[in-house]
Amino acid sequence: MTTVVLALWLREATTALASVADQPRMEARRLVAFVCGWDAGQQIADPGRPLSLHQQAQLDHALQRRLDDEPLSRILGRREFWGLDLSIDGATLDPRADTETLVDLVLETYAADAAAPSRILDLGTGSGAILLALLSAYPRATGLGIDQSAATVETARGNARDLGLNARARFEVGDWLNGVQGRFDLIVSNPPYIPTGDLPLLARNVREFDDPAALDGGADGLIFYRRTLTEAAAVLEPGGVLAVEIGIDQRDAVAEAAFGLGWSISGQRADLAGIPRALTMVRLA
Numbered sequence: 001m002t003t004v005v006l007a008l009w010l011r012e013a014t015t016a017l018a019s020v021a022d023q024p025r026m027e028a029r030r031l032v033a034f035v036c037g038w039d040a041g042q043q044i045a046d047p048g049r050p051l052s053l054h055q056q057a058q059l060d061h062a063l064q065r066r067l068d069d070e071p072l073s074r075i076l077g078r079r080e081f082w083g084l085d086l087s088i089d090g091a092t093l094d095p096r097a098d099t100e101t102l103v104d105l106v107l108e109t110y111a112a113d114a115a116a117p118s119r120i121l122d123l124g125t126g127s128g129a130i131l132l133a134l135l136s137a138y139p140r141a142t143g144l145g146i147d148q149s150a151a152t153v154e155t156a157r158g159n160a161r162d163l164g165l166n167a168r169a170r171f172e173v174g175d176w177l178n179g180v181q182g183r184f185d186l187i188v189s190n191p192p193y194i195p196t197g198d199l200p201l202l203a204r205n206v207r208e209f210d211d212p213a214a215l216d217g218g219a220d221g222l223i224f225y226r227r228t229l230t231e232a233a234a235v236l237e238p239g240g241v242l243a244v245e246i247g248i249d250q251r252d253a254v255a256e257a258a259f260g261l262g263w264s265i266s267g268q269r270a271d272l273a274g275i276p277r278a279l280t281m282v283r284l285a
């Protein structure tokens with residue numbers, strides 16, 4: 001291997017990344033920042049920096065993973081969500097921009113209502129993305145996040161610590177609402193909602209890099225909505241709100257299940273593509 005300078009590696013990586021990335025130059029710079037610890041400003045200021053053979057080998061390895069369609073967030077082990085910098089490990093769902101729609105809907109709901117929620121429960125919390133976004137928006141709120149994966153719960157706890165939210169956020173391993181104690185003003189959830197039969201049809205960069213347990217919503221994709229709608233009333237304060245993310249084309253099926261189990265839809269929000277993506281519900285009197 002011959003010595004390569006930063007500018008040359010960036011140029012070649014950018015050309016290669018154009019086949020998989022919308023912003024290949026930015027991704028090449030982020031790989032350099034990750035491997036070498038040089039931020040974009042340092043890279044721009046000193047494009048002639050030589051790369052050590054070790055750095056070169058690591059960069060080429062990271063580049064190859066990306067060219068094999070692994071999401072950049074998986075390679076970096078980090079994802080920005082709602083302006084929060086979150087760590088994600090192998091078992092933790094990579095939070096999606098669409099899920100910010102759920103956070104938007106909650107904020108809109110309580111902006112109209114004036115009274116912010118003070119106790120929040122997040123079912124299937126993953127990296128803690130939704131709960132931590134809401135705790136940063138509501139500085140007096142406390143929250144509990146539940147997930148079936150112990151590794152994921154550790155990741156969420158680490159994220160809470162890194163963001164200085166750990167005094168107000170608790171994360172526990174659990175099976176959905178089983179064993180959840182206490183009462184909450186707001187329950188949020190982005191549950192697994194892909195019908196089992198559709199899992200093999202997902203894009204490779206989802207299928208191979210997200211844990212099936214984070215995606216599989218049973219035969220019709222609705223198992224976790226039914227569980228939530230059946231069990232949540234026991235821990236939701238009277239007048240409390242249930243806010244869920246939904247998959248494409250699930251709006252009517254989730255609404256029907258909700259009506260059948262004693263809830264009414266109180267709010268809805270579409271994602272940037274115009275697809276209904278989040279619903280709020282309240283108990284029918």
Ligand SMILES: C[S@@+](CC[C@H](N)C(=O)[O-])C[C@H]1O[C@@H](n2cnc3c(N)ncnc32)[C@H](O)[C@@H]1O
Nearest residue numbers: 093095124125126147148175176190191192214
């Ligand atoms: C779609 S992911 C959502 C993760 C995170 N809330 C987000 O929006 O990025 C669903 C989460 O539910 C968790 N999960 C699946 N089955 C569960 C169960 N029975 N009890 C608790 N959590 C479960 C998965 O581990 C996964 O983290």
